[in-house]
Amino acid sequence: MCPIAWFEAWNEKRKTMAIDKDLLWRNSENKRSLTPEKCSKEEMHAVMSSSGIDKHSVTTIRKVAISAMQNRNKTKIKIGRWSRHSESADTVRENYDVNNNDSIRKALSECISAGEESKWDVIINDK
DSSP: OOOHHHHHHHHHHHOOSOOOHHHHTEETTTTEEOOGGGOOHHHHHHHHHHTTOOSSOHHHHHHHHHHHHHHTTOOHHHHHHHHTOSHHHHHHHHHTOTTTTHHHHHHHHHHHHTTTHHHHHHHHHHO
16 A cells, blocks of 8 residues: 555645645546555656656655654554565555554654654655
């Protein structure tokens, strides 16, 4: 699953462009609405481009999110499950606990809500 929840919070906070949200989350090739479960890397790039984020990759944004969660003292296991950096995360998500990363989602949205957006820009631009 791609990081839709925190991306929506970040994009909502950003508000540099007036965006029709129904159009933003539609795939222009096959004319269907995107869901978090069906969101692929290419679709995420299309969403990012249509909202004006062309210079950063999904990987860079994910790296910044992981760093933010480490700064908020989230456990390595929770971060690994959210970021899908561990193979066991896929097994757990598929067979046992589909929503095992709610605390990470909540913490990421709190980062955005608390005005830490400027810190994210510094981290992204420092690469």
